[in-house]
Amino acid sequence: MRVIRYIIQKEFKQIFRNRMMLPIIFVMPVIQLIVLSYTATFEIKEVRLGVVDMDQSYSSRELVSKFQGSPFFKLVNFSFSIAELEKEMQKGDLQQIVVIPQNFEAAINKGENPKIQIITDAVNGSAASLMTYYTSSIVMDYNRQILMEKQPLLTATTGIRTPYQFWYNPELDYKNYMVPGILVLLVTMIGAFLSGMNIVREKEIGTIEQLNVTPIRKYEFIIGKLLPFWIIAMFDLAFGLIIAKLIFGIYILGSVWLVFAVAAIYLLAVLGLGLFVSTITETQQQAMFLAWFFMVIFIMLSGLFTPTESMPIWAQWLNTINPITYFMRFMRQVILKGSSIMEVMDEIISITVYATSMLSLAVWRYRKVN
Amino acid sequence: MQSAISIQNLSKHYADNQALKSINCEIQPGELFGFIGPDGAGKTSLFRILTSLLLPDQGQAKVLGFDVVSDYKAIREQVGYMPGRFSLYQDLTVEENLKFFAGVFKSNLAENYYLIEDIYQQILPFKHRRAGKLSGGMKQKLALSCALIHKPQVLLLDEPSTGVDAVSRKELWEMLHKLKMEGITILVSTPYMDEAAKCDRVALMQKGKILSIDTPTNIIKAFPHTLGAVKSPLMNPLLQVLKQSKLIHSAYLFGENIHVVCKLGIDFVQLEQELISKGVVEWQYQIINAGIEDCFMELMNK
Numbered sequence: 001m002r003v004i005r006y007i008i009q010k011e012f013k014q015i016f017r018n019r020m021m022l023p024i025i026f027v028m029p030v031i032q033l034i035v036l037s038y039t040a041t042f043e044i045k046e047v048r049l050g051v052v053d054m055d056q057s058y059s060s061r062e063l064v065s066k067f068q069g070s071p072f073f074k075l076v077n078f079s080f081s082i083a084e085l086e087k088e089m090q091k092g093d094l095q096q097i098v099v100i101p102q103n104f105e106a107a108i109n110k111g112e113n114p115k116i117q118i119i120t121d122a123v124n125g126s127a128a129s130l131m132t133y134y135t136s137s138i139v140m141d142y143n144r145q146i147l148m149e150k151q152p153l154l155t156a157t158t159g160i161r162t163p164y165q166f167w168y169n170p171e172l173d174y175k176n177y178m179v180p181g182i183l184v185l186l187v188t189m190i191g192a193f194l195s196g197m198n199i200v201r202e203k204e205i206g207t208i209e210q211l212n213v214t215p216i217r218k219y220e221f222i223i224g225k226l227l228p229f230w231i232i233a234m235f236d237l238a239f240g241l242i243i244a245k246l247i248f249g250i251y252i253l254g255s256v257w258l259v260f261a262v263a264a265i266y267l268l269a270v271l272g273l274g275l276f277v278s279t280i281t282e283t284q285q286q287a288m289f290l291a292w293f294f295m296v297i298f299i300m301l302s303g304l305f306t307p308t309e310s311m312p313i314w315a316q317w318l319n320t321i322n323p324i325t326y327f328m329r330f331m332r333q334v335i336l337k338g339s340s341i342m343e344v345m346d347e348i349i350s351i352t353v354y355a356t357s358m359l360s361l362a363v364w365r366y367r368k369v370n
Numbered sequence: 371m372q373s374a375i376s377i378q379n380l381s382k383h384y385a386d387n388q389a390l391k392s393i394n395c396e397i398q399p400g401e402l403f404g405f406i407g408p409d410g411a412g413k414t415s416l417f418r419i420l421t422s423l424l425l426p427d428q429g430q431a432k433v434l435g436f437d438v439v440s441d442y443k444a445i446r447e448q449v450g451y452m453p454g455r456f457s458l459y460q461d462l463t464v465e466e467n468l469k470f471f472a473g474v475f476k477s478n479l480a481e482n483y484y485l486i487e488d489i490y491q492q493i494l495p496f497k498h499r500r501a502g503k504l505s506g507g508m509k510q511k512l513a514l515s516c517a518l519i520h521k522p523q524v525l526l527l528d529e530p531s532t533g534v535d536a537v538s539r540k541e542l543w544e545m546l547h548k549l550k551m552e553g554i555t556i557l558v559s560t561p562y563m564d565e566a567a568k569c570d571r572v573a574l575m576q577k578g579k580i581l582s583i584d585t586p587t588n589i590i591k592a593f594p595h596t597l598g599a600v601k602s603p604l605m606n607p608l609l610q611v612l613k614q615s616k617l618i619h620s621a622y623l624f625g626e627n628i629h630v631v632c633k634l635g636i637d638f639v640q641l642e643q644e645l646i647s648k649g650v651v652e653w654q655y656q657i658i659n660a661g662i663e664d665c666f667m668e669l670m671n672k
Binding site for chain 2: 002003006007009010013014017018205206207208209210211212213214215216
């Protein structure tokens, strides 16, 4: 125990003497939370819309006014030429074009089915589907209005209506979704990068040699090396949660203790990964690249930006070995939904198994001799 | 008496070179023992094996009776090691480094302070300075203090005098002699032949082999040839002539002189006659006693 204390003491001295460490610990969480939460949003507002109204009738103008009245759309161009608007879409000035054909009103009056055309810039697939969704709901809405005018008795009582409610995130605020994810990212980065880099640094500057000839036991060294970063990451999680509350008003609906207890286990997995990286690399540069390689893949797969359920099957399989996925799901469940321990038991078990195996692998790989 | 260090048929090779080729050596307790040889002789590999940092391919080595492979834990308690490259924490202060290493050896600064007092006294004014900001000689004194803080029975110093000024080198050797008085067995490696004389015994190493193990005096005594230091205004042409002479065993530049080693049974009178007959007149010679370096050259050529 005394030896571990000496190592931890030394680590903290070195950590706080490193000019980069304090900003990393205190500034990184704030910047990540603020920048990522506000920028990584999928909400689409003010879609730049172009309208070709060939009909110029009362009905067509009424439909157009519905788009004008929606906060999701901003009418930027009226034209009689589809070709002209297509050119603008090509340039990127328009995101969506609505084409109302001639005889639109006439077709309605005759009881026929008039068609309108919607052209969407689908370079960004998920944005495109959202835009199309918004457009079609406006058109549907208008459709219902026409039906009601024509057959007031019929529509008032018949037809399927789909009123919807959004639970857990009623205002569909993307920040609610992002903030817990970014907290996960934060804790993961500190655990995986700093710990691994720290050990490799000792290798690189040769101090490990002097340390290895001492009677320090392997477990003492590993605990002494990992514990400081465990503490820092836990501290940063608390710090991040406070910022989330102060800036975004997001607080933990579930149990705070549960969040910290599982984060404590999750960190062992991440620190294990960092330790493992340090055993197979010789320089900080190598360690950085290797950790970065793992992290980018794991973070992208974890569902930080896109739901894991919509990923291809092979990616979902890959996700079963991705610790970040489990912790991400856990954090969102407990913070946003207030899930109880039983409801996130699967995630907790997966994280625990991961932590145990990752740490064992790393400890087994770590050698004092070469 | 049991040897402090016993090395038997020890071999180690890396991917493409044989660092140690079946080394044998016995070192007695309390000895100040030098491994002397140029870079690449295998000194560092040998030291790393003895400190249990490197596993040998073949052979056996025991330190204080403990096997370097199976009893490595016991060895780490008893051995002090100062690597050739400065390996302390540059971002910790002098005092913090020392306290840390005392701590991990479950000792404390006060317990063995008497052992390092002489050296530590010299760096005491800088005890709050970070180790990275010390001069070369100071760094080395700190490293030695850290290697001694747990009162090891065996001390291994890998090239302690490389890159250190002449005064610090002299102080280092004085220090080592004092430590020897404490009964500590000391192994030093060095590329400097002139430091051999300061050791009780030396092993001359070259390309992974030990050429000879003996006291410096015996190694010199064993030099069988007549040796002369030759001077001339025209050194290079003279060296060529000497190398071609059938009376000469070997001739090489040594500082400002040429060291000329005569063949067995040949002396400088005969050599002088030959050179005169070849028309070489502008030269003086002086018969000298062989130094370790001459012995080393001789052993290397064997």
